[in-house]
Structure formats: C-alpha cells, structure tokens
Amino acid sequence: MKKNIGRIITVIITLTLSVLGFVLGGPNLSTLQLDTLMILIIVTGISVAYCFIVGEITGNNSQMDKLWSILPIVYAWIIAGKSGMNPRVIVMAILITIWGVRLTLNFAKKGAYSLKFWSGEEDYRWIVLRENPKLKKRWKWALFDLFFISIYQNALVLAISLPLLAVMESTVVFSVFDGIVAALLLGFIILETIADKQQMTFQTKKYEMLKQGNKLEDLPNPYNKGFNTLGLWSRSRHPNYFSEQSIWVVLYFFCISAGVTSYFFFNWTLIGSMFLILLFIGSSMFSEGISLQKYPEYQNYINNVSKYVPLRKNN
Numbered sequence: 001m002k003k004n005i006g007r008i009i010t011v012i013i014t015l016t017l018s019v020l021g022f023v024l025g026g027p028n029l030s031t032l033q034l035d036t037l038m039i040l041i042i043v044t045g046i047s048v049a050y051c052f053i054v055g056e057i058t059g060n061n062s063q064m065d066k067l068w069s070i071l072p073i074v075y076a077w078i079i080a081g082k083s084g085m086n087p088r089v090i091v092m093a094i095l096i097t098i099w100g101v102r103l104t105l106n107f108a109k110k111g112a113y114s115l116k117f118w119s120g121e122e123d124y125r126w127i128v129l130r131e132n133p134k135l136k137k138r139w140k141w142a143l144f145d146l147f148f149i150s151i152y153q154n155a156l157v158l159a160i161s162l163p164l165l166a167v168m169e170s171t172v173v174f175s176v177f178d179g180i181v182a183a184l185l186l187g188f189i190i191l192e193t194i195a196d197k198q199q200m201t202f203q204t205k206k207y208e209m210l211k212q213g214n215k216l217e218d219l220p221n222p223y224n225k226g227f228n229t230l231g232l233w234s235r236s237r238h239p240n241y242f243s244e245q246s247i248w249v250v251l252y253f254f255c256i257s258a259g260v261t262s263y264f265f266f267n268w269t270l271i272g273s274m275f276l277i278l279l280f281i282g283s284s285m286f287s288e289g290i291s292l293q294k295y296p297e298y299q300n301y302i303n304n305v306s307k308y309v310p311l312r313k314n315n
Contacts, residue, residue: 007281014274021270025262026166033165036082040075040165044158047071052150058118061126061145064153066112069103071154072096075161083168091174091182092164092254099189099247106196125283128290156279159272160248163255166269170258181253188250192243195232199240202228226295235310237288237301241280242308248273 029037051063076093083089107113111121126149135141206223210216222229232239252273261267284307291298 007285010281011278014277018271018274021266021274022268025266025270026268030169032082032169036079036165036168039078039082040158040161043071043074043078044154048150048154051154052146054118055145055149056142060119060122061130061149062112062120062122063118064149065123066107066120068153068157069100069107071157072161073100075158076164079161079164079168086168086170087174088170088172088178088254088258089164089168091178092167092251095182095185095189096161096164096251098186099192102189102193106193106200109200125286125290129286153279156272156275159269160251160276162269162272163252163267166255166260166267167258170260172257172259175257177257178254181250181257184253185247185250188243188246191232192240192247195236195239195243198231198233199228202230202233225297225301227291227298227301229301229305232310235306237305237307238280238284239308239310241284242310245273245277245280245308248276 047064047067051067055061055063073093073096076089076096080086080089080093114120129135129144130141135144202223206219206226209219209223216226217224236242252267252270255261255267255269256265288298288302292302
C-alpha cells in the first residue's frame with residue numbers, strides 16, 4: 001500500500017511540474033528555434049516510420065532501443081550547429097555524446113546491433129509483452145508498436161533533448177553554475193557506467209556457470225539468487241535507471257543557468273525529463289514483475305533495498 005501511495009505521489013508531482021513548466025515557462029520560440037525544431041521533428045518522423053515499419057516486418061521491436069542512445073546525439077549537434085556553436089550548447093552536446101556513445105557501446109555488447117541493421121538481440125521485455133493476452137492479437141500488438149514503441153518513445157527522446165533548443169540563443173555567459181551542472185551530469189554518466197558494468201559482469205559470470213550444466217540454485221552465493229546484489233546493486237535495485245533519469249533532469253538545469261526560465265526554474269522543456277520519470281515508473285514495475293516470477297528471493301530484495309537512490313544496503 002505504501003509503495004502504491006509513493007507511486008501515485010510521484011506521478012502527481014511529475015505531472016504537476018510538467019503542467020507548470022508549460023504554463024509558466026512558455027513555449028515562446030524565436031524564428032530560429034522554430035526552424036530548428038522543425039528539422040528535429042522531421043528526423044523524429046523518419047525514426048517513427050523506420051521503427052514501426054521495420055519492427056512490424058522483422059518482428060524485432062528493439063529498433064527504437066537501438067536508436068535511443070543515438071538520436072539525442074543527432075539532435076544535440078543539429079541544435080549546436082543552428083545555434084552558431086553556442087558554448088553552453090557545445091558543452092551540453094559533448095556531454096550527451098559521451099552519454100550516447102557509452103550507452104550504444106554497452107548495448108552493442110549485448111548483441112543488439114548487427115550488420116543486418118534490422119536484426120540483433122531483442123529486449124526481453126518486448127518478448128514477454130507480446131505474450132500478454134491483452135496484446136496477443138496481431139492488430140493489438142501493431143497498435144501498441146505504433147503508438148507506444150514508435151511514436152511515444154521517439155517523441156520522448158526528442159522531448160528530453162529540448163533543453164538544448166531552449167538555451168541555444170541565450171547570451172548569458174557560461175558560469176561557475178554551468179560548470180557545476182556539467183560536472184554533476186558527468187558524474188551521473190560515470191555512475192550509470194559503473195552500474196551497467198557491474199550488472200554485465202554479474203550476468204556474464206552467472207550464465208557462464210549455467211552453461212557448464214549447473215542449476216541456478218546450485219550456484220555459489222549471490223549468483224544462486226539469479227539477480228545482482230553486488231556493488232551499487234546492493235544499495236539500489238535500479239542504479240542504472242536512477243542515473244539515467246538524473247542525467248536528463250540535470251541537463252535541464254542548464255536552462256536555469258542560461259536564464260531561460262520563468263518563476264525561478266520553470267521552462268516548458270521540463271516536460272521531457274518529467275515524462276521520462278513516468279516512463280521509468282512503468283518500466284521498473286514491469287521488469288520487477290518479471291523478476292518476482294522468476295526469482296523467489298526477489299521480494300526480499302524489494303523489501304530491503306531502495307528502488308532508485310542508492311541508500312539502503314542489502315542485508
């Protein structure tokens with residue numbers, strides 16, 4: 001009950017901030033910003049068409065997953081170029097590039113990319129969702145693919161990149177506050193890198209032992225649990241999710257330092273990071289539901305370890 005109340009409160013807060021950001025902070029775009037936004041929307045439209053058509057033809061619905069870490073880099077440098085290489089936008093674009101390259105390489109290690117661009121390892125969650133009775137009919141899955149996987153996720157990736165658009169014409173000098181924001185954002189990228197590395201190391205070791213003919217319950221602790229409880233994962237059930245959300249919230253702080261907010265910190269581009277948080281609420285609930293079915297000890301893990309912020313250590 002307490003967890004449900006927490007989720008409801010989080011949803012209410014994020015939706016409220018989104019509305020306030022839009023109402024109190026614009027949008028009031030210049031001609032240059034509108035022209036730039038149109039280019040970004042065209043790129044997004046092409047991506048939507050690609051993800052839906054290729055996903056439906058091949059049956060591999062991880063097309064958007066492959067583009068998730070690439071599109072923000074494209075958007076960032078389009079905006080940087082249109083801004084006349086505004087210094088603040090350049091710093092933001094460099095940080096997004098570091099984030100995107102790292103995440104792309106990490107996803108590639110999982111077999112997501114292939115010379116046949118439409119193939120590669122598919123995210124396990126799409127496989128599970130396709131078996132859901134509510135989506136099992138072909139036309140229902142096609143609608144889900146179109147509106148959620150292809151349209152909504154592409155729109156969200158565009159939205160989280162829009163703080164660059166908001167600051168592209170700012171004449172406020174790059175300041176110490178900008179430097180602090182940049183350092184904080186880089187820190188979360190490093191934290192996410194560590195979390196992903198620890199997860200990959202754990203899962204690789206676990207599957208190596210399973211391939212040797214061992215049963216999961218016969219593996220040494222903690223591998224016999226089936227899920228990672230080492231390192232950052234002993235303090236957070238989703239340290240990678242925590243870092244990912246934090247990266248895009250912190251990116252928005254550049255709007256504050258650039259002086260493009262109203263009422264201290266509201267700008268309409270706040271919507272992107274807030275809706276990303278909502279996405280991760282649903283995504284984490286779904287992935288944890290799968291883990292609860294697979295691993296008997298996962299409920300104890302939920303009871304003892306923080307969901308996002310790495311605070312409580314697993315006993």
